Amino acid sequence: MQQTMLENLKQSQNLKLLSQLSKMTQKKLKEPLNSQNYYDNAADWRYMSPTLFKRFMACEFSALHALENPVENDAEALIVGNFVHSYFESKEAHxxxxxxxxxxxxxxxxxxxxxxxxxxxMINRLDSWHAFKAAYQGEKEAIVTGNLFGVDWKGKIDCLNVEAGLFFDIKTTRSIQDHIWNEETRTKENFIIRYNYTLQMAAYKTMLEQMYGHEFTPVVIAVSKEDHPDIQMISFDGYDFDQDLQLIKDNQEHIMNVIYGKAEPFKCGHCDYCKDTKQPTDVISVLDL
Ligand SMILES: [Zn+2]
Known part of the structure; x- marks a missing residue:
């Protein structure tokens, strides 16, 4: 079912985007994508990724600024996450x-x-989890690429088992069980849905299926940041990835136009960069505040 949907979407894709990408000459990757250059700014100009796409969906103005003026992201949450990840990559990597x-x-x-x-x-808790240690077998930090609706995408997979058609992603989260409020949907959602990890899984799954020609199943290895870390393997059984692929299809052309200066970026109005750069000229009533 998903395969057919994907084929249909591919046939109707806007191929103009591809040629726009190939015309992009300012910041070229000097070598093929590899573990050394995966996070380079040039790689972000060359490939769309779940992270970049989600950033543009949140605020195009801020995402474009970050793409044009890259700074190293030294947020503690990111470094802590990578600290956990590197342990399960290899002793040398850690x-x-x-x-x-x-x-x-x-x-x-x-x-x-x-x-x-x-x-x-969190590392100790995962390390003493027998089912995880048995399941988490395959290539670590595997780089994947593919083409989603006319645009080249990249991904880095925590653990990839090509033969078994499985891939794993370790997610650190405040709580596995708690649901988090989403202002947009006006509902509480679990952390996978709330942080759009389904889009990442849909993109990785599609790229892998393009690369290897057979089906792949994502599994999230969740570990909580609580004093007593909770652990859980999470599958996407019964979840329909078509909605995530559709979201990419519906928004990607505009995002690519923003990246290549052919459309004005949308300002969310409330992120750090929007607040830092705003110049309000209107006055609002206390009743509307
Ligand atoms: Zn913003």
Whole structure:
């Protein structure tokens, strides 16, 4: 069913986007996509990705600014997440990560900061989870590429088992069970839905199926940031990825036009960059505030 839908969407895709991409000459990737250049700004100009797409969906104005003026993202939540990920990649990767980030990990007293003490607890909990250790087999940090509705996409998969048609993604979250309010849908949603991880899974699944010609099933390995970390494997059984692919199809052309200066970026009005740059000229009544 999904395959047919995808084929139909592909046939109706706007191929003009591809030629726009190939004309993009300012920031070219010097080598094919690899683990060294995956997060480079040039790779973001060359490939769409779930992260970049979600950033543009949230605020085009801010996403475009970040793409044009890249700065290293040193947010603690990101580094903590990568600290956990690197452990399950390999011993060497984890040691290299700690070496590279020792000033972020350790406090002035030389001991790990609270966030990393917590992250170590999460690692220990996952490490002693028998079913996870048995299931989490395959290539770690596997880079995938594919074409979604005329645009080249990239992805990095935590653990890929091509033969079994399985791929795993470790997600660290405040709580696995709690539902989080979504102002847009006016409902409470679980963390997978709320943070649009379904779109990431749909994109990865599509790219993998293009690369290998058989079906792939995503599995999320969730671990909570609670004092006593909770753990759960989460499948997408019964979930329809067509809605995520449709969201990409419906919005991608406009986003590509924004990236290539052919359309004005939409300002969300409430993100950090919108607040930093706004110049309000209107006056609003206290009753409307
Ligand atoms: Zn904004």
């Amino acid at each position: 040691e290299a990560f700690i070496d590279a980030h020792s000033s972020s990990i350790n406090g002035k007293n030389g001991k790990p900061k609270a966030a990393y003490v917590k992250a170590q607890k």
